[in-house]
Amino acid sequence: MASWGRPEDSRLIGKRVQRLSGADKVTGKAKYTFDINRPGMLYGHILRSPVAHATITHIDLSEAESLPGVKAAIPLIEPGKRVRFEGQEIAAVAAITDDIAREALRFIQFDYDELDYVVEMEDAKEAGAPQIRDDWKGNQSETQVDERGDIEAGFAEAAVEVEATYHTPVQTHVCLETHGHVAEWEGDNLTVWASTQAVFGTRQNLAQHFELPENQVRVITEHMGGGFGSKFGPGVEGVAAAKLARQAGAPVKLMLTRKDEHLASGNRPSMTQKVRAGAAQDGRFVAYDMSGYGTGGIGSGADFTGPYVYHVPNYRTEKSAVAINAGSARAMRAPGHPQGAFAMDSLMDELAEQLGMDPLEFRRINSDSDPRRNKIRQAEYTLGAQEIGWHRRNRVSGSGTGPKKRGIGMGCGLWGGGGWAGTQARVTIHPSGVVEAVTGTQDIGTGIRTVIAIIVAEELGLRPEDITVKIGDTAPGLSAYGSGGSQTIGSVAPVIKTAAMAAKRKLFGHIAPLVEADPGNLRAVGGRIRSESDLRMSIPWKEATGYLGMETISEGGEWDENLRVGDTAGVQFAEVEVDTETGLVKVIKIVAIQDCGLVVNRLTTESQINGAVIMGLGYALLEERIMDDQTGKMINANLGDYKVPGAMDIPEIKSIAYDTDRKITGIGEPPTIPTAGAIANAVYNAIGVRIRELPITPDKVLNALG
Amino acid sequence: MENFAYVNAAEVEQVPSLLGDDWNETKIIAGGTDLLGELKEYIETPKKVVNLKSIPGLNEIKADAAGLTIGALVTLSDIAAHPTIQHHYTVLAEAAESVASPQIRNAGTLGGNLCQRPRCWYYRSPDIICLKKGGDTCYAVEGLNKYHAIFGGGPVYIVHPSDTAPALIALGATVKIVGPNGERAMPLEDFFVLPDVNPQRENVLEPNEVLTEVHVPQPKAGTKSTYLKVRERASFDFALSSVAAHFEMNGGTCSKASIVLGGVAPIPWRSKEAEAALNGKRITDAVAKQAGEAAVANAEPMTDNGYKVPLTRNIISRATMSLA
Numbered sequence A: 001m002a003s004w005g006r007p008e009d010s011r012l013i014g015k016r017v018q019r020l021s022g023a024d025k026v027t028g029k030a031k032y033t034f035d036i037n038r039p040g041m042l043y044g045h046i047l048r049s050p051v052a053h054a055t056i057t058h059i060d061l062s063e064a065e066s067l068p069g070v071k072a073a074i075p076l077i078e079p080g081k082r083v084r085f086e087g088q089e090i091a092a093v094a095a096i097t098d099d100i101a102r103e104a105l106r107f108i109q110f111d112y113d114e115l116d117y118v119v120e121m122e123d124a125k126e127a128g129a130p131q132i133r134d135d136w137k138g139n140q141s142e143t144q145v146d147e148r149g150d151i152e153a154g155f156a157e158a159a160v161e162v163e164a165t166y167h168t169p170v171q172t173h174v175c176l177e178t179h180g181h182v183a184e185w186e187g188d189n190l191t192v193w194a195s196t197q198a199v200f201g202t203r204q205n206l207a208q209h210f211e212l213p214e215n216q217v218r219v220i221t222e223h224m225g226g227g228f229g230s231k232f233g234p235g236v237e238g239v240a241a242a243k244l245a246r247q248a249g250a251p252v253k254l255m256l257t258r259k260d261e262h263l264a265s266g267n268r269p270s271m272t273q274k275v276r277a278g279a280a281q282d283g284r285f286v287a288y289d290m291s292g293y294g295t296g297g298i299g300s301g302a303d304f305t306g307p308y309v310y311h312v313p314n315y316r317t318e319k320s321a322v323a324i325n326a327g328s329a330r331a332m333r334a335p336g337h338p339q340g341a342f343a344m345d346s347l348m349d350e351l352a353e354q355l356g357m358d359p360l361e362f363r364r365i366n367s368d369s370d371p372r373r374n375k376i377r378q379a380e381y382t383l384g385a386q387e388i389g390w391h392r393r394n395r396v397s398g399s400g401t402g403p404k405k406r407g408i409g410m411g412c413g414l415w416g417g418g419g420w421a422g423t424q425a426r427v428t429i430h431p432s433g434v435v436e437a438v439t440g441t442q443d444i445g446t447g448i449r450t451v452i453a454i455i456v457a458e459e460l461g462l463r464p465e466d467i468t469v470k471i472g473d474t475a476p477g478l479s480a481y482g483s484g485g486s487q488t489i490g491s492v493a494p495v496i497k498t499a500a501m502a503a504k505r506k507l508f509g510h511i512a513p514l515v516e517a518d519p520g521n522l523r524a525v526g527g528r529i530r531s532e533s534d535l536r537m538s539i540p541w542k543e544a545t546g547y548l549g550m551e552t553i554s555e556g557g558e559w560d561e562n563l564r565v566g567d568t569a570g571v572q573f574a575e576v577e578v579d580t581e582t583g584l585v586k587v588i589k590i591v592a593i594q595d596c597g598l599v600v601n602r603l604t605t606e607s608q609i610n611g612a613v614i615m616g617l618g619y620a621l622l623e624e625r626i627m628d629d630q631t632g633k634m635i636n637a638n639l640g641d642y643k644v645p646g647a648m649d650i651p652e653i654k655s656i657a658y659d660t661d662r663k664i665t666g667i668g669e670p671p672t673i674p675t676a677g678a679i680a681n682a683v684y685n686a687i688g689v690r691i692r693e694l695p696i697t698p699d700k701v702l703n704a705l706g
Numbered sequence B: 001m002e003n004f005a006y007v008n009a010a011e012v013e014q015v016p017s018l019l020g021d022d023w024n025e026t027k028i029i030a031g032g033t034d035l036l037g038e039l040k041e042y043i044e045t046p047k048k049v050v051n052l053k054s055i056p057g058l059n060e061i062k063a064d065a066a067g068l069t070i071g072a073l074v075t076l077s078d079i080a081a082h083p084t085i086q087h088h089y090t091v092l093a094e095a096a097e098s099v100a101s102p103q104i105r106n107a108g109t110l111g112g113n114l115c116q117r118p119r120c121w122y123y124r125s126p127d128i129i130c131l132k133k134g135g136d137t138c139y140a141v142e143g144l145n146k147y148h149a150i151f152g153g154g155p156v157y158i159v160h161p162s163d164t165a166p167a168l169i170a171l172g173a174t175v176k177i178v179g180p181n182g183e184r185a186m187p188l189e190d191f192f193v194l195p196d197v198n199p200q201r202e203n204v205l206e207p208n209e210v211l212t213e214v215h216v217p218q219p220k221a222g223t224k225s226t227y228l229k230v231r232e233r234a235s236f237d238f239a240l241s242s243v244a245a246h247f248e249m250n251g252g253t254c255s256k257a258s259i260v261l262g263g264v265a266p267i268p269w270r271s272k273e274a275e276a277a278l279n280g281k282r283i284t285d286a287v288a289k290q291a292g293e294a295a296v297a298n299a300e301p302m303t304d305n306g307y308k309v310p311l312t313r314n315i316i317s318r319a320t321m322s323l324a
């Protein structure tokens, strides 16, 4: 049975290792899809619906096609079909420059019959609202009911009750690199550089679409500028790029604009939930009755978590989704969790206050039904309370003096992230000493490339930079999952580890007779191969691999379940300062403690936590898709009016990558879950007025303060 | 954006004839930080763009006993970093520093800042033709008006986005304008026009006129000033509300107050009420409060921007106390 060994024996695992691609990224050498330029390449753009709901009656591409410089034009919807949101694709063009392609969109003639639209959830639920989905009756999905225990008995036992309604907005992914592809045909072979979280998924999708065998499609993602769940397939734009390229007989780069990105490449659904909950005098959380819904635009799902993290024996929940004429939701960093966590952690504080109990104490009593997570969580509570200085919290919320009031709050999250069986990988040792690790995963910015190098280097006694990591390419045919669900490291690392072990075993077996040693006594350390039993036997790595002569060692690996673990617990604490005269909330500090199982690279793990906290902070204080009822449009589809945090908005973040095991787990998503709840609770602690709707902007704070 | 001819102006006198007399035909470009956004979004589709940066001498700051003369092409970063401005015209340095982000301040000019177009999200949406763009509806009235005007609105309800304008008005600045018939000068306060005068423009400029220079008289000894701006996002954002305060002081007494507000009206909004509450008064908490209250007594909030009333009241008081 493979294991990651003891901490004291690890040279690299758990240490801080610079990202292998770091220098390339900061010097601009790293080529993202946006940077790929092919000989004779054209530029593509997509014409999108300017209205929220209409039947397309006619599309005429001829005028656009005849514009000098335009090389291809294709429709993306058939006349007679409906467009159901502003931004839905109508047609695409490719031209010799980006500007000509954009300009050509204005020469596409299209007619449509406008239909009534609805962009507010409450209006969409009304009888007689315009029907958005053909597969639903009305605009609300069937209600999912979940029940446990005896809710009435629970409320009968309750000494205090809270009734509240919580809202979260639609958040868009705002990937720094927008969605896009460069597509190039060579006969019936298609090569696509894609900004994707899934090279193999994209290959499969394109192969199906163009009815090609999969080995005639190659997808490459060398570097990638963020996906957060929105980039698992080629999408309409990827297929359009390939179609345009085929029509034009030239490579086509088609990258979405920022506006396209906001309108049509996914989002986190909103949530509105009404909850009634009760706690017993001794602090037990005994009853939870929640009904809620959210909108995923024209998409079908808008699920969110609840009850969440904390144990409640009696509950009843009703959840549904409401369709509106807006771009569809997609998976977004911990789908469903940040919504649910904000509501749950707000509720926990409200209940604790009714009981006159410290909210941390209340959480301790009701913490997590999963025993592994509970143990970790209790330790995280203690550590986090110390780090933030929980004792400084206002005993009576809002009791601080002066116009600027400080407050402290907390929130929790949980996640899976243990990975899956099925990743294919090889570790190859060449006679020259070169070591290659190859697999079909992709580095979406999380640092998996460096993690792979660390694991192989640790096993072979080399440095991470000695390992050539080849990922983000379907050509070697070693398939891997899309990078989602925080499952990447848990899926990839065990296979890489066992492949490296197998390659090392083979190398030792090969050279042992030549150096007159027992293979079981050989060790790979410090760039050398040594014998445990014969201290004189110590040769440099390259001399050892030289003994391979013409032979190359290349070994696959197995997904060893014992090398990974799922079900992680995270806790965050926030300190804020609320300016009661301006309504501004300034976050002073976030302490983010994330159960990480075994930390492989502490540096990039902390980066993940930092990034997730910043995203959570944007969700708490700034971000919101705003739909205009009068026009059916998203009125803030840019980065001026859709506000993401910038450097000056980011507080001190104490990211604690908390080693809880010698097994690996993924944490790309979980640290974004608790942030908004922690900030909202801190705001309450500061001002003594509860804001139950995100984002917590100055207008809401001032209105609440009255 | 649509194709256009690009013309480098060689001297100021040439600009009016290069511009011609149709707003839709020709646009001036200075730093381009506002204009390029409009062109890319097809908000403006001029046939010709006249570059001012090719004109020598418009990017100088002169500070002497008569005051401050700032060319239209001086960048916001140069203003924010200028020691004399920081020291004697503090409100202007602080206002310039509060604009946007460092990159935009490095490119954006003072002339462009004063002449920039509104940020109303309906105006900035390419396919919404509102009153300001020659349509017949102001969508903000029935729509999403969180960022709109609480003073001076109607028939359009934009807020003037400039941060330097309130500061310069508080300082009593005048502007120089060159047109086909030569030069004219006027107080900056008179440069801006309310929408009931002209819903489609924000100032008195004719299509063939260019703003060339801003002059600020030397403040009297003992003057104090400050700019206080509240924005949702700290890193870069327009004002939800801002106040430029400039006080001539006589000991602890304010002999003459200038209070000009940003982000709350279609033009930089001088609050005569706040000034009256301050003039001749010793600055105390109570007086500062009264000034704030007086300023917002006649505010006319819309559905989503009522918060701007307490916000504006509070920052006037806070700015006042910071100068006490």
Ligand SMILES: Cc1cc2nc3c(=O)[nH]c(=O)nc-3n(C[C@@H](O)[C@@H](O)[C@H](O)COP(=O)(O)OP(=O)(O)OC[C@H]3O[C@@H](n4cnc5c(N)ncnc54)[C@H](O)[C@@H]3O)c2cc1C
Residues within 6 Å of the ligand: A640, B027, B028, B029, B030, B031, B032, B033, B034, B035, B036, B037, B052, B072, B076, B098, B099, B100, B101, B104, B107, B108, B109, B110, B111, B112, B113, B114, B115, B116, B117, B161, B162, B163, B164, B205, B209, B210, B211, B212, B236, B237, B238, B239
């Ligand atoms: C992301 C972002 C954030 C911003 N934040 C702020 C902010 O917080 N506060 C703020 O005040 N501004 C802000 N701005 C607006 C910013 O564009 C201006 O502050 C800048 O000063 C404009 O100067 P410019 O030289 O780039 O103008 P340009 O873009 O060149 O011109 C702006 C307009 O003025 C006209 N014009 C320019 N010069 C003259 C002249 N001399 N005579 C007559 N007309 C002229 C042009 O025709 C054009 O219509 C922001 C802009 C962006 C893009």
Ligand code: SF4
Residues within 6 Å of the ligand: B118, B120, B121, B122, B123, B130, B131, B132, B133, B137, B138, B139, B140, B141, B148, B155, B156, B157, B158
């Ligand atoms: S406020 Fe002005 S710019 Fe905005 S919608 Fe009304 S008329 Fe148009």
